[in-house]
Amino acid sequence: MPKLRLKRFAANPAADPAPIALPFEKDGLAMARRAISAWPGYAPTPLRRLSDLAAELGLEAIIYKDESTRFGLGSFKPLGGAYAVSRLLAREITAATGETAPDLFSPRHAAIAKGLTVTAATDGNHGRSVAWGARMFGCRCVIFVCASVSEGRKDAIAAYGAEIREADGSYDDAVRLAAKTAQDEGWHVIPDTSDGEIIDAPRDVTQGYMLMADEALSHWPLAEPPSHVFLQAGVGGMAAASCARLWQAMGADKPVIVIVEPDQCACWYESLTAQKPVAVTGEIDSVMAGLACGEVSMVAWQVLHKGADFMLTLSDEAAPVMMRYLAGKGGDDRPVVAGESGIAGLAGAVAAAQDPAARAALGLGPNSRILVFGSEGATDPVTYQHIVGKTPQEVLD
Numbered sequence: 412m413p414k415l416r417l418k419r420f421a422a423n424p425a426a427d428p429a430p431i432a433l434p435f436e437k438d439g440l441a442m443a444r445r446a447i448s449a450w451p452g453y454a455p456t457p458l459r460r461l462s463d464l465a466a467e468l469g470l471e472a473i474i475y476k477d478e479s480t481r482f483g484l485g486s487f488k489p490l491g492g493a494y495a496v497s498r499l500l501a502r503e504i505t506a507a508t509g510e511t512a513p514d515l516f517s518p519r520h521a522a523i524a525k526g527l528t529v530t531a532a533t534d535g536n537h538g539r540s541v542a543w544g545a546r547m548f549g550c551r552c553v554i555f556v557c558a559s560v561s562e563g564r565k566d567a568i569a570a571y572g573a574e575i576r577e578a579d580g581s582y583d584d585a586v587r588l589a590a591k592t593a594q595d596e597g598w599h600v601i602p603d604t605s606d607g608e609i610i611d612a613p614r615d616v617t618q619g620y621m622l623m624a625d626e627a628l629s630h631w632p633l634a635e636p637p638s639h640v641f642l643q644a645g646v647g648g649m650a651a652a653s654c655a656r657l658w659q660a661m662g663a664d665k666p667v668i669v670i671v672e673p674d675q676c677a678c679w680y681e682s683l684t685a686q687k688p689v690a691v692t693g694e695i696d697s698v699m700a701g702l703a704c705g706e707v708s709m710v711a712w713q714v715l716h717k718g719a720d721f722m723l724t725l726s727d728e729a730a731p732v733m734m735r736y737l738a739g740k741g742g743d744d745r746p747v748v749a750g751e752s753g754i755a756g757l758a759g760a761v762a763a764a765q766d767p768a769a770r771a772a773l774g775l776g777p778n779s780r781i782l783v784f785g786s787e788g789a790t791d792p793v794t795y796q797h798i799v800g801k802t803p804q805e806v807l808d
């Protein structure tokens with residue numbers, strides 16, 4: 412069993428399980444489910460049981476939802492960015508034709524789609540999702556990548572026909588540049604984060620992400636529901652969507668929600684501690700590239716400021732250690748290919764279960780049923796091979 416160390420651990424002082432008004436449309440999840448499940452290639456991703464790891468940690472179960480197969484993109488992200496592209500296009504077609512539920516795949520609407528340019532900033536996966544959605548619906552796409560994005564990730568975005576533009580600075584700087592360029596050029600920006608001003612697209616992104624926890628609940632393999640969920644956070648959209656879905660389904664009995672971040676870019680840890688959004692600046696790069704964000708999304712804040720129960724941080728070494736463990740051992744006796752950002756929730760759960768104080772505070776023990784989202788596979792195969800010592804295919808063979 413890997414030995415991992417917590418860097419920081421704290422309880423959210425404002426945590427309150429009483430359900431709150433969520434910042435989503437009333438039928439937001441139902442709409443997302445209907446739309447996304449009709450896309451070519453849709454299939455719910457598998458839940459893998461990590462039985463040996465759970466036994467070694469003295470827990471009832473660890474269930475890992477493996478997003479590595481999602482739409483062939485290798486991460487959960489198409490549920491968000493591509494879905495937001497589809498909703499933007501639907502709104503534009505409705506405005507132009509008066510049709511209320513337009514068929515986005517109809518050749519009748521091709522000219523409207525072709526006339527739209529969508530844009531986004533990315534640290535990898537979100538841009539790939541927006542580019543993939545733009546190609547599926549026939550829109551033009553320009554993606555701003557922040558300085559830390561690897562060549563492999565840029566190539567993967569360009570493969571869907573998107574134009575790539577490089578932005579100096581951090582992810583948060585790239586987000587601002589994409590928004591400004593969209594305004595100047597008359598493009599449509601699809602951010603996965605909200606500063607409180609741009610609302611529609613980040614809300615659509617987050618509503619789409621809710622399908623991931625929704626699938627986990629629909630296919631949950633145990634008699635009792637999850638007791639703890641460890642959620643990795645960048646800007647917090649994925650964590651907020653998952654927390655919101657669990658809140659909708661289970662009300663005040665929702666599982667204990669733990670937010671997991673790399674220590675140097677722990678904007679959720681800082682913000683929840685301060686009980687207001689706080690930006691983290693400086694050297695925030697992380698091997699967990701998708702989590703290297705210094706500013707929380709205001710859409711996510713509305714959910715997590717009360718919905719998150721605890722937060723913890725990890726050092727960068729935790730991700731490679733867990734990736735190698737899953738590549739060798741895996742779940743249900745099968746190896747699992749997990750990427751650097753995707754593994755963070757599981758790494759956080761292992762570190763918390765091994766830390767006596769955190770274990771006690773979280774109430775982890777033989778009745779604990781942990782849910783984690785393996786939110787990406789080998790989205791950058793070169794980095795994966797470098798870390799694990801094998802290609803993703805060699806791991807699976």
Ligand SMILES: Cc1ncc(COP(=O)(O)O)c(C=O)c1O
Pocket residue numbers: 486487488534536537603643644645646647648649650700701702704752753786787
């Ligand atoms: C694989 C992966 N997991 C988790 C996240 C975190 O999502 P969010 O930024 O919505 O918190 C990201 C973000 O890019 C990601 O790429």
